[in-house]
Amino acid sequence: MMRLLSAFLAITAVLVIYGLAQSPQxxxxxTASRWSPYVCGILIGLLNTLALALVGDKLGASxxxxxxxxxxxxxxxxxxxCELDYFEEHPPKIGWGxxxxxxxxxxxxxxxxxxxxxxxxxxxxxxxxAFGDAExxxxxxALLGGAxxxxxxxxxxxxxxxxxxxxxxxxxxSSWVALLCFFIxxxxxxxxxx
Amino acid sequence: xxSPLFRGRNALRLSGLLIGVGFGFLLQxxxxxxxxxxxxxxxxxxxxxxxxxxxxxxVGMVGMRLVVPADSLPGPKxxxxxxxxVIGGLxxxxxxxxxxxxxxxxxxxxxxxxxDALIGGxxxxxxxxxxxxxxxxxxxxxxxxxxxxxQTVHGLFGWTDPWRAVSLVAVCVxxxxxxxxxxxx
Numbered sequence: 001m002m003r004l005l006s007a008f009l010a011i012t013a014v015l016v017i018y019g020l021a022q023s024p025q026x027x028x029x030x031t032a033s034r035w036s037p038y039v040c041g042i043l044i045g046l047l048n049t050l051a052l053a054l055v056g057d058k059l060g061a062s063x064x065x066x067x068x069x070x071x072x073x074x075x076x077x078x079x080x081x082c083e084l085d086y087f088e089e090h091p092p093k094i095g096w097g098x099x100x101x102x103x104x105x106x107x108x109x110x111x112x113x114x115x116x117x118x119x120x121x122x123x124x125x126x127x128x129x130a131f132g133d134a135e136x137x138x139x140x141x142a143l144l145g146g147a148x149x150x151x152x153x154x155x156x157x158x159x160x161x162x163x164x165x166x167x168x169x170x171x172x173x174s175s176w177v178a179l180l181c182f183f184i185x186x187x188x189x190x191x192x193x194x
Numbered sequence: 195x196x197s198p199l200f201r202g203r204n205a206l207r208l209s210g211l212l213i214g215v216g217f218g219f220l221l222q223x224x225x226x227x228x229x230x231x232x233x234x235x236x237x238x239x240x241x242x243x244x245x246x247x248x249x250x251x252x253v254g255m256v257g258m259r260l261v262v263p264a265d266s267l268p269g270p271k272x273x274x275x276x277x278x279x280v281i282g283g284l285x286x287x288x289x290x291x292x293x294x295x296x297x298x299x300x301x302x303x304x305x306x307x308x309x310d311a312l313i314g315g316x317x318x319x320x321x322x323x324x325x326x327x328x329x330x331x332x333x334x335x336x337x338x339x340x341x342x343x344x345q346t347v348h349g350l351f352g353w354t355d356p357w358r359a360v361s362l363v364a365v366c367v368x369x370x371x372x373x374x375x376x377x378x379x
Binding site for chain 1: 203206207208209210211212213214215216217218219220221222223224225226227228229230233234236237238242245246247248249250251252253254255257258260261262267268269270271272274276278279280281282283284285286287288289290291292293294296297298299300301302303304305306307308309310311313314315316317318319320321322323324325326327329330332342344345346347348349350356359360363371
């Protein structure tokens with residue numbers, strides 16, 4: 001365990017130092033806007049492996065939003081007894097998973113700031129190109145899409161991270177089937193929209 | 195959760211935070227927190243998402259099986275049923291295309307300033323709450339249907355050695371990557 005961690009830290013240290021070397025345009029690895037998708041994927045796979053080795057858990061995301069819902073529900077309930085069966089079976093807690101999602105937000109922020117990619121934006125260009133300056137429409141599609149997606153994730157037992165990255169790596173058949181269905185459902189609606 | 199290094203809830207939380215930072219950094223760097231790349235993948239125009247995901251699976255398949263003894267590899271939680279997986283998967287996909295981010299990349303997108311991802315996050319909390327409300331009924335009526343026959347990919351083929359499945363997946367993924375690169379996608 002210590003060897004794995006030390007190796008990981010050593011590799012990270014080497015990468016950080018190497019990455020500070022500047023290209024002729026004054027850009028370093030750390031300020032470059034994009035890295036190869038293959039390299040990123042490989043490193044994500046290593047992170048997932050590390051997660052399993054270190055804490056016995058894997059990368060996942062969808063359940064954390066339901067955890068937040070659990071906290072909201074409890075706050076709304078106050079002192080009344082309106083606990084839902086689901087939250088009794090899956091009590092919300094601030095654990096590894098929730099911290100992971102917070103980390104994702106921070107890590108993406110770090111990357112975007114370093115490369116100059118950070119920008120407050122409501123309307124993605126592609127959306128605006130197809131639907132115009134329709135901010136209300138974007139808000140509606142985002143809210144509705146998020147709700148439907150989250151609902152589906154709980155039915156399927158995971159999302160593109162939990163099933164698509166972790167479950168598939170573990171060769172769980174249900175995860176491969178789920179991933180296939182994610183894409184089929186997504187493609188159908190995407191082609192309808194665009 | 196039986197690692198000797200991370201007893202104690204705060205050490206656990208810190209490790210989650212740090213791994214999350216790495217995950218989020220890589221997602222943003224790869225470009226998969228961008229609406230155009232995610233929806234573009236569903237439209238089969240941009241292939242960054244598939245490249246990232248399958249590269250991660252290639253490494254994860256091998257790595258995970260090496261660092262943990264075979265009998266303690268986590269299987270799927272709660273004995274998934276075919277019905278809930280397929281229906282849930284399709285519903286997820288539909289919502290994914292509407293929002294334009296998945297739960298993980300939405301968090302990443304929030305970090306890069308995408309306000310629509312933040313709204314999507316609120317939607318996801320709402321969706322989770324709606325599921326919690328409806329799940330007793332839903333589970334009984336709709337989801338408890340069909341079975342997978344096998345929990346694992348190798349089981350499906352009747353193989354006892356998981357590494358055969360790893361090889362099969364690896365070959366297919368590498369072939370796909372080769373095709374993508376040849377056709378410049």
